[in-house]
Amino acid sequence: MPNKVLLYVEDEDAAVFLLETALQEAQIPVQLYRVSDGEQALAFLQKAGAYSKAPRPDLILLDLNLPRMNGLEVLSEMQSHGDLRSIGVVVFTSSSLAADRRRSLSLGAREYITKPSSFDGFVQAVRTACSQLPTQ
DSSP states (O other): OOOOOEEESSSSSHHHHHHHHHHHHHHHHHEEEESHHHHHHHHTTTTTTGGGTTOSSSSEEEEEEESOOHHHHHHHHHHHHHHHHHEEEEESSSOOOHHHHHHHHHHSSSSEEEOOSHHHHHHHHHHHHHTOOOOO
């Protein structure tokens, strides 16, 4: 069975390294793709430009604090494109603001996870996020 496709929308390289390490630790086999801002995320999802051969993600881990277009704007754009609405999105961010959580969930995010500061907590958060991957 081929690995599920996970798109991580994150601008900080250290966070990407931490996710890669946590996926290995949690033994979650995924095909990981990364883009570093909201505009790249939409280009990836719409197979535009350099992303013309990008696979359709099974799940998106989306940071809110991004350059050029933030995570809430990405969620809003995804809602306006019917073909993108069915892709699962887990907001995976450092923001613990209740308003960000409410807005993310109202824009279609399946889950909102605040990144923990400990590695063990991060691994558990990745497990929780990846529980949203489709089983088939």
